[in-house]
């Protein structure tokens with residue numbers, strides 16, 4: 001059809017809608033919310049849940065617009081009430097910085113050394129939480145609100161480039177520590193033989209009230225050991241730790257730089 005130079009009414013309507021609502025916001029019909037998607041449940045034992053979702057890979061899942069993560073929003077709102085707006089902002093900024101210059105004291109324990117390695121900017125990259133990470137955290141926070149019932153989950157994010165699909169495994173319970181995801185690792189072993197790659201392992205960190213709640217964006221000794229295991233046996237490419245505001249990305253090449261239970 002020949003262009004007439006006249007803006008169609010539908011296009012004009014879209015532009016006006018954009019001006020009113022903001023074009024950069026994710027439109028509900030484009031986004032996929034894990035809570036609305038039926039998972040494949042591998043095992044549901046008491047409060048322990050092991051499952052996965054599979055869906056088409058889209059760029060918006062890696063963007064920082066976190067869409068309608070209601071459980072996460074409610075967590076952030078509760079923190080603002082508990083800490084006050086300014087203290088919350090300072091606590092979030094403190095955990096996100098990567099420009100600390102002081103040396104690591106010899107007396108520091110392994111977990112503190114790992115935290116200092118990230119905060120000095122030597123290892124890892126801290127950035128805003130992305131859509132998919134927010135969705136996984138939101139899923140667990142909708143089961144157990146983080147402030148009143150703190151828990152950690154395991155997320156394993158696999159990509160299949162020929163299918164252009166994402167497969168996201170999730171393991172969590174009602175306990176502070178996530179359950180052992182043996183059934184998930186067995187399933188991933190099979191996936192790896194069928195064109196899937198274990199791109200990311202994601203889990204969340206939180207702190208007690210005495211430490212302003214905001215999770216440390218660095219691996220614990222146990223985390224560092226687990227990342228090394230996942231890299232060696234499952235080809236894990238990158239580890240992610242989120243505190244609901246920011247996420248630290250750690251490339252597999254950097255896993256051995258951290259203190260682990262083995263060194």
Ligand SMILES: [Zn+2]
Pocket residue numbers: 203204205219220223
């Ligand atoms: Zn951890």
